[in-house]
Amino acid sequence: MTKTALALGMFDGMHIGHKKLIDTCVLLAKHAGLEPAVFTFSNHPLELFGARVPRLLTNEERAEIMKRLGVKKLIETEFTKELASLQPAAFVDMLKAETDPGLIVCGFNYTFGRGGRGSAELLKKLAFERDISVAVVPPVLLNKQPVSSTRIRELIEKGDVAAVQLLLGRQYTLSGTVVEDRRIGRTIGFPTANIDPDPARCIPTDGVYISMAELDGSIMPSVTNIGTNPTVGGTRRTIETHIIDFDGDVYGKPLRVFFVKRLRPVMTFASLDELKAQITKDCEKARQYFGC
Secondary structure, eight states: OOOEEEEESOOSSOOHHHHHHHHHHHHHHHHHTOEEEEEEESSOGGGGGTOOOOBSSOHHHHHHHHHHHTOOEEEEEOOOHHHHTOOHHHHHHHHHHHHOEEEEEEETTOOBSGGGOBOHHHHHHHHHHTTOEEEEEOOOEETTEEOOHHHHHHHHHHTOHHHHHHHHTSOEEEEEEOBOOOOHHHHTTOOOEEEOOOTTBOOOOSEEEEEEEEETTEEEEEEEEEEOOGGGTOOSOEEEEEETTOOOOOTTOEEEEEEEEEEEOOOOOSSHHHHHHHHHHHHHHHHHHHTO
């Protein structure tokens, strides 16, 4: 087994704080001749205790970002009752047996072991006793507040996707296969590519957003509506994206939506003509934003 420099954490957002931790791990691994690795969980620990934690990205997306940052080995373990019951020392012994770390990198607020009793300071002590070095990464601050996945979820659920971009270091995205809907957008000159929201994901609040749409390898300016379409009597919450200056066949294709900026809340219009006029204004704002 190759000795590792092991980054610990949930990494459920892969935000700029997580990136700093992994960058530190990769840099120290290179300096020490170790393999940069990550030990994380396939499910959020809080879910084991009945909490719902909206996902900020899929495990596959998380793995892809880690790979781009230089992680060579990813250990994803299910967080189980057995794992949750391990005492801090037993948890470190498990890490040593399964990943052979010469160095462990964790965040300032990392907790582990039964009841979250283990802290970064305790990890230093337990690791030292097992001939393992530990590097603790301080918080990354934005507007004097630590960047955290909880803070990002709150902003997404308020629709402040512009602020989210600063914390993630990238736009927040949702992906899915384009499904056929009622085609009302096409009847008023604004065809949409619709994806069903994944109930496990953190969904921005209802509203209209400037966005970008990735389809068939191309990224195009777009406007995305999240809501139930009250003007046309809709009852089901949908994510509908109008790709500007595009009218190709999209049904059944994978689509990724990048959320850039919230334009307005969902509104109910007296007629389809009023709805069409407002969508025209929304698209013009998106054109101005992208300069197209």
